[in-house]
Amino acid sequence: MKIKVFQKGFNYSQDGRGNRLILHLQGCNMHCPWCSNPEGMSPEGALFVEKEWLKESCCPKGAVKEESLDRSVCKDCRERSCIQGRQKGIRLSYQEFEVRDLIRECEGCRPMFFDGGGVTLTGGEITMQFAAVKELLAGLKEAGIHTAIESNGTHPHMEEYLPLVDEWIMDIKHMDAKKHKEWLGVSNVHTIENIRMAAEKHPDVLLRIPLIPGFNDSKEDAEAFTEFFKGCAAGRSNVRVEILIYHEFGKGKWEQCGYTYTMKLGRISPETQQYFEKRFREEGIQVVRT
Structure with missing residues (x-):
């Protein structure tokens, strides 16, 4: 089976524990206007x-x-x-690999997997290549390599990945289903279901909110997120929550792909980040910064 990868490289602790090989997989079902990897959005590549x-x-x-x-x-x-x-x-934005060859390449990187590191699959959105990702994760687990995924959680069958993933990282971008679909093109229904499922069944879950000016950074948004996390993260040692701050690092790549960057200039203040984190901690939710 083949798999499309648009970027490979090492990163320490930001995309999973320890030093990790990060594989960015081509294709996404969302159209986030702030995306820092726009070359990975189209399944056909850019x-x-x-x-x-x-x-x-x-x-x-x-x-x-x-x-x-x-x-x-x-x-x-x-x-x-x-x-x-x-x-x-x-x-072309991506290269195509045989899954077995990619597993072999990852095995050759073992000396770099220190401090609990391993391989993280991210995107794009990994579930756009659902079967190939499942085969890759199974091969990595069989090889004894620590696995992590980063996903938007919209696939209805994500539970199939549970036994193959050591660290489960998932985004939740907005609690309002209508606004979520208006901005990103898809509903948040399956994301919410999969977060609840992972929090209940997986031993190591990191939930992330990309905080975006004018989209999900109000006090009302903070309360909506807090209410949701109270039900699936509060008091759980296996679930951590992290705020990711909006940046424009990928803006230049939109032009390189022939796309138009539509986000207006804006920023998230340190006080806004602190307010969200404070509300979460007040409800017994474990907050981290990686």
Whole structure:
């Protein structure tokens, strides 16, 4: 079975415990306007442009002019000869691997998995490649490698991953189903169900809220999150909650993918983060910063 990966690299403690190999998997069912990895959103991948290497010779059909890519030409192109070679100006966002080869590569990284580290699967959204991810996780577990996943939790059959995952990381972006769908394109119903399921059945759960200005950063939002976490995280030693602060680090990549970044300038103040964390702690919810 094959799996699409758009980025690989090591990270310490931010995407799971210890030093980890992070595999970013292609494709997402949400359309978060703040996404820091827009090249991973489309299941078909994105044509990613690096302007410093972009030459007219990159495209035999003349789509490159004046150091710019005319993507209307790309839309009707079937050959995609621009991404067949090794030139850097235009590339497809992902590479495709056989799952067995990826497992073998991960096994070769064992010396780097210190302080309880291992492999984290993130995205995009990992459940867009559900069967391949299940095969990969099973192979990693069989090899004795610590596994972690990061997911938006929208897949209805995520419980199938439970025995294959050592650290379960999941986002919850908004408690209001209507606003969630308006902004992100999908409902939060399965996310809420899967969070409750994981909190009840998994020994190591990290729940994350990406705090976004104008979307979920009000005191009313804080109360809604607090009420939800009271029922699934309060008093549980196996469940931690973390606030992730909005940033614009991925803004430049939207342009490189030919996308429009629509988020308005804004920031989350330290006081807002502290308010959310304080409300959670007041209700016996374990709060962390990784």
